[in-house]
Amino acid sequence: MLMPKTVALIRIRYTLEAALARGFTTVRDCGGAEGFIKAELQQGTLNGPRLLTCGHAISQTGGHGDLRFGSLPASAFDSCSCHYGQVGVVADGVPECYKTAREEFRRGADFIKIMGGGGVASPTDKISNKQFCDDEISALVNVANSYHTYVTAHAYTPEAIQNCIKLGVKGIEHGNLLDERTAEAMAEYDCYLTPTLVTYKVMASDQFGAFLGPVNSKKNAEVLYKGIEALKIAQSKKVKICYGSDLLGPLYGYQTQEFRIRGKVQSAQEVLLSATVTPAEMNGLGDKLGQIKPGFIADLLMMKSNPLENIEILDEPETNILLVMKDGRAY
Template identity: 50%
Template sequence: MVSTASYHETLKPWKPPARKTFLFTNVNLVDVENGVVHENATIKLSSGRIENIKLHSHANGNADPQSLSDVDIHLDFEGKYLCPGLFDCHVHIIAVPGEKEWQDTKSLNPTSSAYRHAYVCQQMLDRGFTTVRDCGGASLALKQSIEDGLIQGPRLFIAGSFLSQTGGHGDTRGCHDHSNIECCGGGSSNFPSFICDGVPECLRAARENIRTGSDFIKIMGGGGVCSPTDRIDNVQFTSEEICAITTVAKNSQTYVTSHAYTPRSIKQALENGVLGIEHGNLIDRETAELMVQKGAYLTPTLVTYTAMGDESFAGYMPAESMEKNAEVYVAGLQGLKIAADAGVNICYGSDLLGHLGVAQLNEFTIRSQVLPALAILQSATITPAKMMGQDKFLGQVKRGFAADLLVLNANPLEDITVLARPEEHLLTVIKDGRICMSRWRSLDQDVQRQRQYIE
């Protein structure tokens, strides 16, 4: 007779092995809420959670023997830093590497694209991102595959297909393309867009996204860099259309975020119930104060503009996109500073397409030009957790929180750019209590079952 445990192993043979219980001593615990490091901490991880934390006044690598009774691995950190796992609030997993030009990426056969998703997810996790918010493209099937342990990747919150008006940022047709469309960004097979005009179509598109597993809804509320026919300063959708979409989201206990660069497009979104703004490069003080008043969240993505302008990636984006990229690139840092000074809730975002994804961590370095380390680290931990309603589970090293953690050999509160150099400073990535990536000989990866040696 097959045991219950054996039955489940046979039913889903890809399931990872049982989680170990860890006891870490002499930890430098990075407290991202208060901006301090607690030295000589003892931390216990069990069943994918932080079970207990004890703070000590002096170093002590020897744990109480009684506390080791149910511990699989006891490790003296010798002063290494334990930091919450990172949260990137603006990614597009569907924009996979492997194509020379953006046009080829967005026209890629969906099956070919899907086979590359696992690689993209693994790379993000290896960089220290234990959670990401996909702002268009990732499917419920991918999210569930990660949750089930079939694919190694960050925790995933998905928007599904983003919503765009005809001729908006989600419409990929050129000005000489007169074909009619109902979805899919004008026929681009790997571009996840619902084209919807008028309140009834907007209601249907939003409801369809909720039906198919979207955690939030993304709209294109203004012009963008990668679309062929709209201007950056265009305002997209009407107030009535946006209000219809936000009503669907509210009725489904979630929210809407809007792609918007200018004060006009940001204000229209906020005044009609939108709670998130993506990019926001051209924001002014008045609009930033409105964001604070509304309790909205801003996700700048400055690294995408620097990457597009980098000679290493020359030729990937079309000429018309590069012209618009230059328009928003210069204003990006100033917009970030305006928002921060006003007290806006700011999240970390990258928005990198194709092979530009290798620059995902460079956002830390860019933001360090105008923001202090703590503010930047909070934008990649606590703040996005709050935005997603996960602030009692993600974003901090606290008892009862998810064991999503980074082991570092340097203090990110002193120099945030250590996070941008993982090959030098990121020793281990722990997600859900499992060692997913390790450069530290003392902690081996444990997400795969070990084979029994036969010789």
């Protein structure tokens, strides 16, 4: 999140190639990947999954996407804004929200991502914070609607989730503190949930325990143990569930562990649907991706074992995936 953009761009080739090798032929990026990266993938100068992107995640000042340390004023960052903070962009007030969302679409975004509540990795907010005012969220939703697409929101608490979905947000990222009433509302509003349970597990591990620092590690612990319960609640209330990871940088190599975690509370078929059919539907690609059918794009995995019998084999791609095909081409 804090490295120079030039360094991130050098590394992205390896991140993309590794994701494809793990069997991910399509990836939805919720903050950082820009349109020119997507274009290079389409042209074949980069190998990796096809990307669905939001550009930058949109945050209020002091919100989850604002990575500026609280010890310095905003003016201290003005001279280096082109090179700093690739994940999020800050917008305050209705006019700025309109302009920022349109700028992301101008640069190739497929949807809009907003920070609807506090987060774990951000330095100056609390998880309990509700972020953006109602008129700002409505403005962002209005822009997305005009482009015939949707807004998804980072949100943990029932208050933040309910506030977003009543204003027209169609996706919730994480949702670790979800309760039954909120899950019922999500189902009623036809809103999609993308849990990212592996993120908190990895960031709490001995290997990466220093990744967040003491303050943010405490926030991580708050949401870590609630995530599985939230998934169970969403499942029981028939919320549409997608597959996600939210891992950053070198942690991205652990994205397949989400299969193993989900398999503790979902059937193998439910987990597979969350990684194929449901997200294709969410992104308006239900007639092109996620199924093996005549007329669909030829994305195929050939494996030694059947994931419907044991979903955990998808967490062992090095030994179980024999072939990854994307767009009819074997990689």
